[in-house]
Amino acid sequence: MNIHSENNINHLKDSQLLSRLLSYAKPYWRMILLCIMLAFLSVVSDLARPYIMKIAIDGHINGLHKPMAMADALQADRLKREYGETVVWNGKAYARLDPGTTLPEGLGKAQIVRAGGEEWLVPDWLPAQASVEGANILAAAGGNGGVIVDGKTYPAVPLDPAALDAFRKQDYLGFAKLGALFLLAVAGAALLNYYQSNLLQFTGQTIIFNIRQQLFTHLSRMSMSYFDRNPVGRLVVRVTQDTEALNQLYSQVVVNLVKDMIVLIGIIVIMLQMNVKLALLSFAVLPFLAGLTFWYRSVIREAQRVSRVILSRLNSFLAENLSGIRITQLFIREERQREQFDAHNTEYYRAGMRGTVINSIFQPAIGFLGNIAIALLLWYGGASVIDGGITFGIVYAFTHYVRQFFQPLMSLAEKYNQIQTAMVGAERIFETLDEQPAIVDPVKPRHLPERVRGEIAFENVWFAYAGEDWVLKDVSFTILPGQTVAFVGATGAGKSSIIQLINRFYDIQKGSIKLDGVDIRDIPLDELRRYISIVQQDVFLFTGDIASNIRLNNAGITDAEVVQAAKMVHIDEYIRTLPDGYGTLLGERGINLSLGQRQLLSFARAIAFEPQILILDEATSNIDTETELVVQDALNNISAGRTTLIIAHRLSTIQHADQIIVMHKGKVREIGSHYQLLAQRGYYYRLYELQYKEQKPLPKAR
Numbered sequence: 001m002n003i004h005s006e007n008n009i010n011h012l013k014d015s016q017l018l019s020r021l022l023s024y025a026k027p028y029w030r031m032i033l034l035c036i037m038l039a040f041l042s043v044v045s046d047l048a049r050p051y052i053m054k055i056a057i058d059g060h061i062n063g064l065h066k067p068m069a070m071a072d073a074l075q076a077d078r079l080k081r082e083y084g085e086t087v088v089w090n091g092k093a094y095a096r097l098d099p100g101t102t103l104p105e106g107l108g109k110a111q112i113v114r115a116g117g118e119e120w121l122v123p124d125w126l127p128a129q130a131s132v133e134g135a136n137i138l139a140a141a142g143g144n145g146g147v148i149v150d151g152k153t154y155p156a157v158p159l160d161p162a163a164l165d166a167f168r169k170q171d172y173l174g175f176a177k178l179g180a181l182f183l184l185a186v187a188g189a190a191l192l193n194y195y196q197s198n199l200l201q202f203t204g205q206t207i208i209f210n211i212r213q214q215l216f217t218h219l220s221r222m223s224m225s226y227f228d229r230n231p232v233g234r235l236v237v238r239v240t241q242d243t244e245a246l247n248q249l250y251s252q253v254v255v256n257l258v259k260d261m262i263v264l265i266g267i268i269v270i271m272l273q274m275n276v277k278l279a280l281l282s283f284a285v286l287p288f289l290a291g292l293t294f295w296y297r298s299v300i301r302e303a304q305r306v307s308r309v310i311l312s313r314l315n316s317f318l319a320e321n322l323s324g325i326r327i328t329q330l331f332i333r334e335e336r337q338r339e340q341f342d343a344h345n346t347e348y349y350r351a352g353m354r355g356t357v358i359n360s361i362f363q364p365a366i367g368f369l370g371n372i373a374i375a376l377l378l379w380y381g382g383a384s385v386i387d388g389g390i391t392f393g394i395v396y397a398f399t400h401y402v403r404q405f406f407q408p409l410m411s412l413a414e415k416y417n418q419i420q421t422a423m424v425g426a427e428r429i430f431e432t433l434d435e436q437p438a439i440v441d442p443v444k445p446r447h448l449p450e451r452v453r454g455e456i457a458f459e460n461v462w463f464a465y466a467g468e469d470w471v472l473k474d475v476s477f478t479i480l481p482g483q484t485v486a487f488v489g490a491t492g493a494g495k496s497s498i499i500q501l502i503n504r505f506y507d508i509q510k511g512s513i514k515l516d517g518v519d520i521r522d523i524p525l526d527e528l529r530r531y532i533s534i535v536q537q538d539v540f541l542f543t544g545d546i547a548s549n550i551r552l553n554n555a556g557i558t559d560a561e562v563v564q565a566a567k568m569v570h571i572d573e574y575i576r577t578l579p580d581g582y583g584t585l586l587g588e589r590g591i592n593l594s595l596g597q598r599q600l601l602s603f604a605r606a607i608a609f610e611p612q613i614l615i616l617d618e619a620t621s622n623i624d625t626e627t628e629l630v631v632q633d634a635l636n637n638i639s640a641g642r643t644t645l646i647i648a649h650r651l652s653t654i655q656h657a658d659q660i661i662v663m664h665k666g667k668v669r670e671i672g673s674h675y676q677l678l679a680q681r682g683y684y685y686r687l688y689e690l691q692y693k694e695q696k697p698l699p700k701a702r
């Protein structure tokens with residue numbers, strides 16, 4: 001597997017992932033519980049709305065035609081006590097009855113029915129169909145004060161507008177009340193949703209804030225070998241995108257899923273309570289729904305997994321190619337790179353389309369099932385209304401509940417996607433967090449004094465970056481306190497590796513490296529690295545001004561010390577010519593420095609930190625010869641009394657070193673001073689001769 005290919009194997013089980021995810025949410029359980037309670041209340045007000053409509057329809061719009069109890073006007077109070085709203089008209093009191101109420105002894109029956117465009121009061125109860133105008137009511141039976149239903153004539157009195165108003169009064173009042181209640185439910189749901197979603201976002205953001213913080217702290221402790229294996233682009237995605245996917249999980253999915261569950265259960269309960277038969281009929285589509293969801297789950301999971309793997313490949317390709325754009329343009333590789341990008345892009349497009357096609361089948365299919373349920377309702381419910389078995393209000397409410405029932409299922413696809421993305425994000429985040437830094441502080445640390453002598457000893461050191469590819473083989477040497485030691489050797493001989501080992505960017509496999517006689521693995525990392533400053537060929541500049549790039553946020557370094565360090569490496573003059581001097585911004589929003597200027601800045605950085613051990617890795621390779629002489633002079637000053645290690649290809653710059661260590665294919669080949677090594681007429685001599693000839697072709701060798 002190369003480092004750009006994205007890991008696509010599931011290591012952790014979903015249940016393990018979930019329990020770890022929940023552990024992050026645990027400190028905030030009160031808020032989450034409150035969110036769930038708010039969600040519950042908002043569901044209640046959501047579900048209340050069709051119910052309110054049902055009451056309006058059955059109780060008031062069609063309320064006029066309900067069967068009534070009739071008594072003498074003197075008994076109005078009794079009627080009111082027992083059956084609620086009572087109308088007194090023409091010496092009689094009337095009260096509407098709920099369906100199924102049995103009429104006690106002593107009370108008469110009455111019902112209002114619409115016939116021939118007029119409302120009639122009948123002192124009897126009519127068959128259920130009669131409440132629907134026109135159904136089997138032939139007409140008002142001429143002028144004889146009666147209505148004919150199913151061939152039977154009932155005596156009836158026509159109601160004049162004033163009487164009708166009296167009977168309708170409770171309906172007008174009822175509409176006002178129900179309207180207010182409806183409004184309250186809407187406003188309540190809006191308010192509850194507002195608080196709930198804010199609280200959720202707050203909780204989610206806080207949890208993710210903590211995870212990001214933990215990730216960054218963790219990453220900054222990781223060893224170099226980790227960064228060799230993980231491209232920066234991937235780690236950036238870890239800290240930003242993957243955590244954002246988790247945020248979605250906490251702030252959108254979890255509570256909304258709970259909310260959806262409450263909605264579904266709530267609707268089932270309400271429907272069963274309103275009418276069992278109609279409810280069961282609406283649920284007839286559920287087995288198909290379950291089958292469809294099962295199919296969807298299995299195909300979309302695979303499609304999304306493939307799509308994610310391809311996307312991360314595309315991202316890596318893009319990141320690498322944009323950072324290497326200079327080389328691409330220089331070697332006119334644009335066309336080839338474009339073809340490769342095209343291949344990745346096409347693959348991603350296809351994967352995306354596959355997901356789209358699956359979704360475009362699933363979502364309408366769910367909608368279709370929902371509509372079938374509504375069609376069943378219309379067919380059976382409509383007929384039952386006419387038969388009088390079910391009220392119109394119930395059918396109306398049912399169609400709404402069925403719609404509400406299918407709504408969460410329609411967005412299931414989206415939620416499923418979010419959960420999957422979050423799970424993959426969580427898995428990657430936990431994998432990152434679980435990876436322990438290869439280089440850690442010693443269990444039993446040994447502390448060196450504030451100032452070390454600076455003796456560095458390599459004793460039979462064997463080192464490989466990976467496996468058994470030995471980069472250093474049995475390397476031994478001792479650098480005495482205050483000495484300046486140079487490493488020379490061909491490219492790839494292992495010089496830079498030696499330097500990376502001294503400050504423990506990597507740990508060795510065999511032998512030991514000692515500072516003042518103490519194995520560096522026994523010294524706390526912070527302390528070890530505080531003694532050492534390294535100036536490298538590639539200088540990294542942080543976004544910020546020049547002064548902050550020299551002192552690297554170390555408040556202990558004063559402005560005067562910054563200037564002093566810059567003066568020592570002769571970059572002070574240049575800095576002063578810049579518009580803002582030491583306050584000039586570098587990087588993206590500021591100016592760009594030349595490679596040589598960057599190296600000088602990095603020298604100043606090393607000097608300002610006053611290290612006790614100074615390491616220069618090809619540090620003067622980009623500085624012109626004239627400036628190098630000056631810097632060399634400054635270096636001589638700085639290295640006086642300090643252990644200094646220098647890697648240089650230009651042998652002229654290291655002739656004054658106390659010791660020169662010649663490396664060859666991972667081994668120490670020769671050690672000695674310049675003159676000793678020349679006298680040996682070995683590898684160093686040959687190197688020197690080669691360079692000497694190159695640089696000064698005219699005079700003959702001494």
Ligand SMILES: Nc1ncnc2c1ncn2[C@@H]1O[C@H](COP(=O)(O)OP(=O)(O)OP(=O)(O)O)[C@@H](O)[C@H]1O
Binds near residue numbers: 466493496498
């Ligand atoms: N981060 C790394 N991961 C794996 N192998 C590495 C790494 N860095 C260097 N190497 C390998 O280690 C060997 C020695 O590299 P090193 O950089 O120490 O050589 P060097 O003598 O400093 O060369 P140069 O003069 O070119 O800087 C090389 O063969 C290189 O391929």
